[in-house]
Amino acid sequence: MKRYKCIVSYDGSQFSGYQVQPNKRTVQSEIEQALATIHKGEVIKIFASGRTDAGVHAKGQVIHFDSPLSIPIEKWPIVLNGLLPDDIAILKTEIVDDHFHARFSTVGKAYQYRMYQSPIRDPLKRKYAYQVPYQLDFEAMKLAAEQLLGTHDFTSFCSAKTEVNDKVRTLKEISFYKTDEEWVIQFVGNGFLYNMVRILVGTLLEVGTGRKKPEDMRPILEKRDRSAAGKTAPAEGLYLWKVFY
C-alpha cells in the first residue's frame, strides 16, 4: 500500500462543488469513481486540501489516497485522466510518506480571483471571471489590501456558517496584477476560512467603488461581525491556485 499525492485542476462551472453530495456531480465523486474503476470496484477514499464551492475552479488542488496498485508513478495521471471527465485533470502524481495528509499537512494556500471591467458581459468569460461593470480605483483597493495583511481574527471575513472556532489566520500576500484582459488579485495565506477570499474580494470591490475606504478595513476586522464586511463575490472568478506543504 502506497500513499499518492496528486495535483488536480478542474473547471468548477459544471460541478456542485468539490465535496461528495448525494445525487450531485462533484469533483470528489468523479475522482473516486475513476479510482474505483481501476481498483475493481473497491472504494478508494480521497482527501483534498479543502473543499471548493460550486463554480469555483482549481489550477492546483491537492488530494491524496492510498492504493495497493503497482502502476508506475508517471502513468497514474494518464490512467486517471483517461477515466475522468474532460473538466477534471490530474496534472501530477507523486508517492508521499504515510504521514502526509492533503488537508492536515497544508502550511498555506494561494487563491486567485479574476475579474474584468466592462459594461457589457463577455460570453467567453462568464464562467471564468467576474464582470465588474463600473470603473474601480485599484490604488485604493491596494491600500485596503495592505490593511488586511498579517495575522488577524477574520470573523468578519468568513461566512456566518463557518464551523471552526479559531478564526485567526495570517494573510501573507494580496497582490494585484493585470493579464491581457483581466485583473487578478492573488491571496496567499496560511489558511482560509469558509468564503474568506470571496468576502475579501467583495469588500475590496466596495473600496474600489468608493463605498468603503482603505482605513475602514481595520475597524471591520475588529468588529468580528460578518455584516461589517462587503458582499461575497461570485464563485466564477475564484481559483484555488496552489497548496503549500
Next chain:
Amino acid sequence: MKRYKCIVSYDGSQFSGYQVQPNKRTVQSEIEQALATIHKGEVIKIFASGRTDAGVHAKGQVIHFDSPLSIPIEKWPIVLNGLLPDDIAILKTEIVDDHFHARFSTVGKAYQYRMYQSPIRDPLKRKYAYQVPYQLDFEAMKLAAEQLLGTHDFTSFCSAKTEVNDKVRTLKEISFYKTDEEWVIQFVGNGFLYNMVRILVGTLLEVGTGRKKPEDMRPILEKRDRSAAGKTAPAEGLYLWKVFY
C-alpha cells in the same frame, strides 16, 4: 424602418453552430427569439456575416436586421442582452443605411485560432483552445504560412462539401503570437471557404510536427484536392475575430 448593424460575441461551446436548425440551440435562433420578444412576437430575420460551426466562438460576429422600433441606439445592446442567454452578447449596435448587408457588404474577415502545448489537458481551456500534446516547430509553421499568403485557389483547403464555385481567396495575413499561456494564429483575408481556417491550421500543425514541410504548401494548393492538405483542426480553438466592411 431602420437597419441595425450589431457586433455580437458568443461562446460557441453550447451551440449547434450559428445558423437556425430545427430543434437545435443556435445563435441565430436565440437572437431572433429575443428580437421577436421586443417586436410583440413578430419575426425579425437577422443576417450574419457568415455561419460559424458548432463549438466555434465569436468575438466580433456581425449581424444586421430591420426594425420599426424607436429604441435609442445606445439602448439596443442593453435591451437585447437582457433577453439573450449569458453565452451571447451584443457588444455594439449602430444604424446603417439600407444598402448595408452583413454578409454581402463584407470586404474581409479575421479569425484567430488558439492552442496550448501540454501533454496533459487543461480542464479550463478544453472548450476554448486546442490542446497540442507535442512540441511544435513554429519557425517551420511560419515559413509554411508565408507560402499560403496571397491569392490562390484554396480548393485543397476547404471542405469537399463547399458549395461555392469560385474558390479563389486572398490571404492577407497569417501571424503567430503568444499570450500568457497560449499560441494564437491570426488569419486575415478577403473571405474564407467552408472549414478553410481549420484546414489551414490542421495543415500548419502537420508542418509543426515535421510530417509536412513548408515547401509542400504550394504543391498542396496546386493539387486543388482536399485530401492533399492536413486534417481539419477542432472547432474549440476557432474564433471569428472581426469582420471588415
